[in-house]
Amino acid sequence: MRALIAAATGLAVAFALVLTITAMGAPTGTTSPKPLLTTVPAHP
Amino acid sequence: MRRKASLILLALAVFFAALSPLLRWYAFPRLAKIPANQYQDMVLEAKDATLLDYNDGMKAKKVSKVTIVQTLRGNVEASEQIEKTAGKDVVVWDGLSYVQGPDGAMVSKIPERYIFDAHTQEPVHATGESVDGDPVKREGIEFKWPFLTEKRNYEYFDAQARVTAPIHYKGTQHFRGVEVYYFEQTVPWTKVPFPKAMPVAGITPEQIAKTGTTRWYTTVRRFWVEPLTGAPVYGEEIHKEELRGGSLLGGREKVTAFAGHVKMREDYIEHTVDLVKSNRTLVLLLTSYLPWGFLILGVLLLALSLYLEARGRHPGDPAPAETSQPEPVTA
The missing domain is CATH 1.20.5 (Single alpha-helices involved in coiled-coils or other helix-helix interfaces)
Structure with missing residues (x-):
């Protein structure tokens, strides 16, 4: 019984971790202030 | 104990x-996405190209180089607006293809707005989706392949012709130390609209349309795509444009407007390969x-x-x- 509880705990923590990370996602940021280029840049 | x-x-x-x-089947598909605020520029060159001289009797001339500057800028505000109704992560790319002759003068500039799913690169249809100011409804991919690209043909949107056609998987190769999938698409001679911005001030596409002259285009498009990230590490086009018929050509049946083998500039190739290698490691992780x-x-x-x-x-x-x-x- 204790082994079952230990396994279930491990499984629950794995699910919780992955769900939290994916729910947080990445910040979207803001639109770059750089213009659409009409001159040839010297380098990338 | x-x-x-x-x-x-x-x-x-x-x-x-x-x-x-x-991680592999739940987190990765949700975490791997194109950032909404991405900004990217690219320089391509066609050396020893043929270019139409509008100021000298509409003659095609050999020029040392034609340069294409391509910019993609993620519009975060527009993507957030579309996400409210689309119900998924959306990326809006405002792009500009600016073509410049050897003297630095503008040959053409074509803006476009490309809206797509941040995870799958499937197009999303929303107001504002356009090429050169004309509304379009894209099918297939453009600029980038999906993450975990497969060895198969994809549908690729051609912004000049504004049509979608297959881009064929032609095999696996190695490009500067990176394993890549080689894709090729041939667009046959197709009648295409004149760009809204013409190289000669005062001339509009409507004025040219009245002369009966039409613009035709064909290209062979080649991409070497890193399959994990879906990012092209190199691209080429064998691109030809002609003006055909009408009174503008002075009795000639057709004249070449542009012909050239367009390739990425060397420093941009190195930059792209380095960037893709770094992103590839993240995907592999x-x-x-x-x-x-x-x-x-x-x-x-x-x-x-x-x-x-x-x-x-x-x-x-x-x-x-x-x-x-x-x-x-x-x-």
Whole structure:
């Protein structure tokens, strides 16, 4: 019984971790202030 | 004590073993996405190209170089607006293809807005989707392939002709140390609209349309795509444009407007390869390194847990020594 509880705990923590990370996602940021280029840049 | 340790190890073993498939098949598809605020520029060159001289009797001339500057800028505000109704992560790219002659003068500039799913690169149809100011409804991909690109043909949107056609998988190659899938698309001679911005001031596409002259285009488009990220590390086009018929050509049947082999500039190739290599490592981390690492760790922890459990239950183990109590002393 204790082994079952230990396994279930491990499984629950794995699910919780992955769900939290994916729910947080990445910040979207803001639109770059750089213009659409009409001159040839010297380098990338 | 051993039983407690084996239970903790068992919990950890299940944790890591479960994390392995969860990372690969649940987290990765949700975490891998094109950032909404991406900004990217690219310079392509066609050396020894043929270019129409509008100021000298509409003659096609050999020029040393035609340069194409392509910029893509993620419009975060527009993507957030579309996400409200689309119900998924959306990227809006405002792009500009600016073509410049050898003297630095503008040959053409074509703006476009490309809206797509941040995870799958499937097009999303929303107001504002356009090429050169004309509304379009894209099908297929443009600029970038999906993450985990497959060895198959894809539908690719051609912004000049504004049509979608297959781009064919032609094999696996190595490009500067990166394994890539080579794709090729041939667009046959197709009548296409004149750009809104013409190289000669005062001339509009409407004025040219009145002369009866039409613009035709064909291209062979080649992409070398890194399959994990879906990012092209190199691209080429064998591009030809003609003006045909009408009074603008002075009795000639057709004249070449542009012909050239367009290739990425060397410094941009190096930059792109470095960037793709770095992003490739991140994708590998989520699809391979971490899932396999966690799975192996889970199995090892499980084995250790079972070992400790077995030793705890072993009948041959010596019984724990009893602590002797001091005899009471009688006075």
